[in-house]
Amino acid sequence: MKYLPLLWAGLFRKKTRTLLTLASIVIAFLLFGLLQAVQAAFEAGADAADAKRLLTISRYSFIELLPIAHLKQIERVPGVVGVSYAEWFGAKYQNESNAFPVFAVDPERYLAMYPEFTIAPAQREAFARTRTGAVAGVRLVERFGWKIGQTLPISSEIHPKTDGDLNWQFDLVGVLDAEDPAVRGNTDIVLINVAYFDEARQNNRGKTGWYVERVADSSQAKAISEAIDERFANSPDETRTQPEKEFAVGFAKQIGDIGALVTRILIAVFFTILILTGNTLAQSIRERIPELAILKTLGFSDGKVTALVVAEAVLMLVLGGAIGMAAATALLPVVNGGTGGRFPPLFVGAETWMWALVLALFVALAVGLPPAWRARRLRIVDALAGHR
Amino acid sequence: MGPPPTDVLIQIRGVTKTYRRGSEKIEVLHGIDLDIPRGDFVALMGPSGSGKTTLLNLIGGLDSPSAGTLVVDGRRIDRLSSGELSHWRAANVGFVFQFYNLLPTLSAQKNVELPLLLTSLTAAQRKRHAAIALSLVGLEDRRGHRPKELSGGQEQRVAIARAIVSDPTLLVCDEPTGDLDRTTAAEILLLLRMLNEEHGKTIVMVTHDPKAAEYANHQLHLDKGTLATASPEP
Numbered sequence: 158m159k160y161l162p163l164l165w166a167g168l169f170r171k172k173t174r175t176l177l178t179l180a181s182i183v184i185a186f187l188l189f190g191l192l193q194a195v196q197a198a199f200e201a202g203a204d205a206a207d208a209k210r211l212l213t214i215s216r217y218s219f220i221e222l223l224p225i226a227h228l229k230q231i232e233r234v235p236g237v238v239g240v241s242y243a244e245w246f247g248a249k250y251q252n253e254s255n256a257f258p259v260f261a262v263d264p265e266r267y268l269a270m271y272p273e274f275t276i277a278p279a280q281r282e283a284f285a286r287t288r289t290g291a292v293a294g295v296r297l298v299e300r301f302g303w304k305i306g307q308t309l310p311i312s313s314e315i316h317p318k319t320d321g322d323l324n325w326q327f328d329l330v331g332v333l334d335a336e337d338p339a340v341r342g343n344t345d346i347v348l349i350n351v352a353y354f355d356e357a358r359q360n361n362r363g364k365t366g367w368y369v370e371r372v373a374d375s376s377q378a379k380a381i382s383e384a385i386d387e388r389f390a391n392s393p394d395e396t397r398t399q400p401e402k403e404f405a406v407g408f409a410k411q412i413g414d415i416g417a418l419v420t421r422i423l424i425a426v427f428f429t430i431l432i433l434t435g436n437t438l439a440q441s442i443r444e445r446i447p448e449l450a451i452l453k454t455l456g457f458s459d460g461k462v463t464a465l466v467v468a469e470a471v472l473m474l475v476l477g478g479a480i481g482m483a484a485a486t487a488l489l490p491v492v493n494g495g496t497g498g499r500f501p502p503l504f505v506g507a508e509t510w511m512w513a514l515v516l517a518l519f520v521a522l523a524v525g526l527p528p529a530w531r532a533r534r535l536r537i538v539d540a541l542a543g544h545r
Numbered sequence: 546m547g548p549p550p551t552d553v554l555i556q557i558r559g560v561t562k563t564y565r566r567g568s569e570k571i572e573v574l575h576g577i578d579l580d581i582p583r584g585d586f587v588a589l590m591g592p593s594g595s596g597k598t599t600l601l602n603l604i605g606g607l608d609s610p611s612a613g614t615l616v617v618d619g620r621r622i623d624r625l626s627s628g629e630l631s632h633w634r635a636a637n638v639g640f641v642f643q644f645y646n647l648l649p650t651l652s653a654q655k656n657v658e659l660p661l662l663l664t665s666l667t668a669a670q671r672k673r674h675a676a677i678a679l680s681l682v683g684l685e686d687r688r689g690h691r692p693k694e695l696s697g698g699q700e701q702r703v704a705i706a707r708a709i710v711s712d713p714t715l716l717v718c719d720e721p722t723g724d725l726d727r728t729t730a731a732e733i734l735l736l737l738r739m740l741n742e743e744h745g746k747t748i749v750m751v752t753h754d755p756k757a758a759e760y761a762n763h764q765l766h767l768d769k770g771t772l773a774t775a776s777p778e779p
Contacts, residue, residue: 159662159671166650451646454607455660455707456635458628538608541642 164469167448170441175473178437182477183484185430186513190485191492192419193512194503199415200406208375210270211382212404213368216395222364223394225355230388231368236381239371241266244364246349247314250301257297259311259347261354261365264290270369273340280305280331288353291327294344295334296502305329309347317359325357342502369401427520435524438470442528449532450540463533470525471518478517482510554583554714554747555604560613560623562599573599575770576613583618583714586741586748588761595767597751598719604749605638605717606630618714635663639708639746641737643720645700647692653679653703654688660711678706682736698729705736709746716740718750722757734760 169175213231215221222244231240246259260267264285268276276284276292284290291309303309309327317323327349335341355362372381382398389396399407442449449462457465486505493502562574573596581587581604589597602608603615606622609630615623618637625633639660647656657675666674679685682702692700701721708716718737722730738760740746750761758764766773 159668162655163648163651163659163662166648166655170650447646448648451648452659453631454605454634454640454646456631456663458631460628461631461663538602541607541646 160465160468164465164472167441167445167465167469168473170445174437174441178434179473179477179480181433182430182474183481185426186478186481186517187484187488188426188481189423189513189516190482190505190509191488191503192422193509194485194489194505196415196419197506197509198503207273207371207401208378209372210401211370211372211378211385211398212401213370213385213396213398214366214404216386216397219367222361222366223368223396225363225365227368227389227394227396231370231385234370234381234384234388236372236374236377236384237370238373239266239270241270241369242351242365242367243267243369244351244354244366246311246316246354248347249312249314250310255301257345257347259313259349261351262348263351264292264348267348267369270371273337274333274335274344276331276333283330284348284350287328287330288350289326289328290330290353291347291349292331292333293329293348294346295332295341296344297347298332303329305331311347316354316361318357319359321359342504345502368396370398375400427516431520431523434470434473434520435527438466438473438524439528442466442532446535446540449535450537453535453537454541459533462535463529466529466532467522467525470529471521474517474521474524475514478513482513552583553580554585554618555579555581555749556614556616557604558614560600560603560610560615562596562603562608563611572611573770574603574610577770577772579765579772581747581749583747584741584745586738586760586762587750588758588764589749589751589767590753590755590758590764591767591773593753594769596770597767600767601717601719601749601751605640605715606634635660635711637713637715639705639711639713639716641701641704641708641716641718641721643723645692645697645704645724647700647703647707649692652689652691653684653695653706656692656703657688657706657710659707664711674710675706678710679703681709682706696729697725698732701725701729701733702736705733705740709740709744714747716746716748718748720751720753722752722754727756730754730757 213223215223225242228240228242231237241263243260243262246261248259249256264281268274268281268284280292284292293303293309297303307329309329310324311327312324314323318325333344333346333348335344351365370381370385372378378400382400385398386396452462452465453459482505489503489505557577557579560574560577561572563570563572565571577600589601591597599608603610604617606617606625610623613623614621620633622630622633648659651659654672654675657678658671661671661674676685676688679688682705684699684702684706687695687699687703692703695703716737721737722733725733734757737748737750741748741762748761750757752758
């Protein structure tokens with residue numbers, strides 16, 4: 158710590174140059190924080206996936222529906238210990254920007270399939286017995302200030318009622334929550350009772366979007382998936398079953414290989430930073446050769462002078478990195494508000510902060526070591542000769 | 546005049562210094578023999594290229610001789626490694642240069658504190674030591690100023706404060722008045738003489754200026770790498 162004023166003074170010897178370099182580091186880490194948050198959001202589905210859950214969709218397309226009548230046959234597949242199903246509702250609340258996922262589900266089956274969601278027993282029971290009932294995720298309840306017992310007026314983009322009206326009304330009977338903060342981040346959903354929905358909709362009655370199966374042994378997941386699909390082979394409604402994690406990863410990749418995209422962007426950004434900061438630091442050290450010689454004259458050893466130069470690079474990168482990451486952390490709630498809940502919540506996790514630190518230290522060493530080596534090899538007599 | 550020298554602080558025997566320029570070897574110092582008593586104030590004079598600064602660098606531990614022995618305060622410094630020399634310099638030598646060589650981004654106080662960063666003193670102790678050194682050179686009211694806010698004479702006083710702050714035995718001064726006007730130079734030389742006489746610092750000063758050399762107890766003349774005659778005591 159006693160060397161901090163010395164480091165700080167060296168760093169801000171040329172204020173404008175240092176501030177511009179610092180700004181580029183801040184932007185690089187801001188980008189890192191934001192892109193990592195996007196990547197984490199895309200991977201969240203896979204991370205939250207249960208190894209004992211399978212997902213069955215139509216063999217040809219995710220938007221093709223399957224008969225609810227498949228339920229009994231799937232239940233008979235050996236190794237399957239539970240089955241649930243859900244249908245996409247396509248909801249808007251009040252206006253276009255308030256869109257969030259609404260699933261039409263069999264309450265008991267669905268809540269049993271996802272034990273990571275918590276709900277009060279009385280509310281769970283009310284959801285099962287109320288045909289117009291709905292339960293909402295805690296994030297939506299907090300966002301819109303909903304109260305249990307109120308009516309939820311929700312419009313569907315795809316499902317008209319029998320009278321052709323797209324506006325539906327449900328009774329809010331419960332709130333879904335989760336103990337795990339990551340799961341709680343996925344509570345931007347509403348579940349409605351499929352019994353009422355299926356009866357009241359105009360089209361596709363008796364059909365559902367997908368099935369979710371629970372298997373007794375996760376090591377048998379692949380074999381059971383094949384057994385389910387075999388059961389419906391050559392039927393008008395062939396299926397494709399996958400472990401939930403595979404499905405989540407594949408679904409995210411339909412949009413693009415976000416991980417690869419993020420990695421490529423970040424490599425380009427940090428390579429630029431490496432060159433820019435490296436050049437700035439090298440220039441700064443070149444200008445301070447006489448000062449470094451003076452430090453050596455006063456008794457600073459070669460090792461100490463080397464450490465000071467590397468520490469200056471670390472200070473600049475860690476400072477810029479911390480500001481950039483803090484900016485990303487502060488910016489994401491604004492971004493989340495702007496998406497109207499149509500995208501999973503973005504946040505900078507502890508792991509991203511740790512990677513940012515590792516990245517900052519790596520870049521600091523890469524840019525700091527060459528000038529530090531030069532400073533180490535500096536001969537006092539030669540350096541002072543040019544300054545006498 | 547200060548207390549009479551009692552023992553030898555610097556003992557130089559057969560010291561040569563050779564530099565290599567391409568394939569050519571240039572011997573700058575040829576077998577120097579010299580004793581400098583503790584508490585002495587010696588002016589090292591001679592024409593450009595005579596080897597004064599080279600000899601000063603050897604005495605100050607900034608460079609090592611090619612041959613010969615160099616003993617300072619009972620320790621052979623010609624045998625010390627680079628790291629050992631760094632520690633030795635920090636503990637035993639203060640340096641004053643012609644162009645002051647202060648760090649431009651630090652205040653006078655922080656410049657003076659620099660050598661103390663290598664000690665185990667606390668921040669408060671470092672601050673107090675630096676304040677004492679600055680008051681000794683008459684600059685206690687300028688401690689917060691950066692070098693560019695000081696005159697040349699004041700900068701050199703800060704450099705002297707930095708040289709004495711860790712209480713070294715030996716002060717090595719390379720043309721300390723070379724960049725100053727006559728009046729300011731006289732003030733600096735009086736300050737050096739005060740440090741010699743009242744604080745017992747042994748001072749070796751390189752100078753071109755015979756007037757400056759008059760402030761020293763002894764004058765040594767170097768010519769073409771060889772020590773010529775020593776002038777009589779003033």
